[in-house]
Amino acid sequence: MTVKIKDVARRAGVSVTSVSRVLNGEKYVSEDILNRVNQAIEELNYSPSYIARSLKKQKTNTIGVIVPDLTSNFYSTILSSIEETASKYGYNLIVCNIAENLSKELKYLHIFQEMRVEGIIIMHEKTNEEIVNFIRNATMPILFSSVQSPDADFISVLIDDYQAAYDATEYLIRSGHTAISYLGGDLEDVTSGQNRYNGFRDALSKHHITIPEEYVKFGDYKLPSGHRLMGELLALAQPPTVVFAASDDMAVGALNCVLDQGFRVPEDVSIMGFDGSTITDIVRPSITSMQQPIYEMGQVSLENLHRLIIRDKHRPQADIMLQHQLVERESCKTMHPSNSR
Amino acid sequence: MTVKIKDVARRAGVSVTSVSRVLNGEKYVSEDILNRVNQAIEELNYSPSYIARSLKKQKTNTIGVIVPDLTSNFYSTILSSIEETASKYGYNLIVCNIAENLSKELKYLHIFQEMRVEGIIIMHEKTNEEIVNFIRNATMPILFSSVQSPDADFISVLIDDYQAAYDATEYLIRSGHTAISYLGGDLEDVTSGQNRYNGFRDALSKHHITIPEEYVKFGDYKLPSGHRLMGELLALAQPPTVVFAASDDMAVGALNCVLDQGFRVPEDVSIMGFDGSTITDIVRPSITSMQQPIYEMGQVSLENLHRLIIRDKHRPQADIMLQHQLVERESCKTMHPSNSR
């Protein structure tokens, strides 16, 4: 049916080996054969089979990626960065968007295994026993990106979420805020749930600040939950002076809620985000946020997965921590007496 | 090295054929063999090779997707929808983000070909001779999503961009605007460049409205270009009363420019977007936009690519037009005397 290496060989009047050699750019091919083969390839419009080659070489140059939510700017930016780096290293990407569906994740992990991908990047933290089990028994390297791995044996590329949340909270305190609210993610998530929340709590304790328990609420990282939760906060007799959200999307939800009710940010309420997605710079007022090095995260993830794959001597032995950085924009005001109106 | 079908057969004490039958859920296998094989698979933690199977069956269940910009909400939403539908049909997705890089696109088209993907979805319109040439000679179905194909022989799934822009412009005119500005995309792009611009122009002509040529400016669909172009508009002695942007991102850029200069939307300037990405509902004021059925577009694209692949008798013979719809939000005010302040 389709034209194969044998056809090219016949057309060029050489052996399949010679064609293979030309295909793989090996030496020991005369100029004459090189030309004849290339011409035959051209004439027959021959395209070598990646599949046959993969089978023979036991190598696929393929990496599987599991994304929690493709439509999220945070994840799609990491994915974009992974893709760009993968392309440079000659890897192709199989992408699975799991959309909160753990059984889909498990299914795709098995498909990745059957496809003999050379490595897997997972950007999802929620997990279950079957998945952990799969990961433990997997034959190929698996790397977690932007989240903590469920098992100390696996490498994660991420920031120190605890410290980042701690630093962000301290910034708020230093700005004179004491009525600080926290809009958290899911406490089942270690990275973005527990670590960030603990960082927040500990910064408060360190500075001997106590807040009413209604100031702490948990959502799902997405915009609508930030909007809803902010509504509850504004309905309080004593609303907080600042809201620290565990994701930028929740921060934007909170911002819109404040705006929609006719209040101003940061004059009436300050808002701090987390992640540093592009959205922080798009909305008005722009949102002060604890910035993750999103683009770098994708690149570093792929580079280290590659090291794991080739068993490089510099391959990572432990989690790789990237730097967080607070980026001040317009949504947080300082409460210091000297700076206040 | 890895455990293969032969090992399973030996362990279960049956032939490889029987193992293969169990693997593929064929009938004509006794309960006894079924159990023994399944047990052997379990014990050996056997994972069948997708590659060997693909080679033998000459079928990969894989689809290649070319995305112009993964970080764009518009494209990532379509991709997400394609992924979801693909998963239902049992296809795996190889994703390439070309980021304006035509040589990368060509390279990946060849890789897709070598990988023997069963179909390709392209969401990118800019093209060159080599790419068109590849597409013409391709052995697998290629479908264009959200953009016009460069060749009438190929199927596109998209809206009627001309009519949509025409309708949007007419809406503005009916709202009493006559000083209408257009922030276009790249005129090299048929779909989002030429068609939208022509729809705009023709609606104006139809209603005998002429605008100064400085009211028409072209950017690159992205936010910063909208911001920059809006700055030029505001510097005019007679700025327009409404700006129609060829993409939501440009509309947001324009919005921010107006806001950043201390003016109000829609009181001072109205803004109309195009695409209906989620961003239109996120910013404040929210943006009135010509909505594309983004999610549906991904689904319909994949379904029809599937029909093309299986040579279904209902497979599409011509472009598939989806409905556009103007969604009114907060960024456009009506200028009718009766409704004005």
Add this chain to the structure above:
DNA sequence: ATGAAAGCGCTAACAT
């Protein structure tokens, strides 16, 4: 109902 063996398209010894 089960098995033996050919072959999918390629690469890599090995031989010359």
Add this chain to the structure above:
DNA sequence: ATGTTAGCGCTTTCAT
């Protein structure tokens, strides 16, 4: 420098 051939791991006739 070039060619012959075995075999990657599976499916699928074809026998039995």
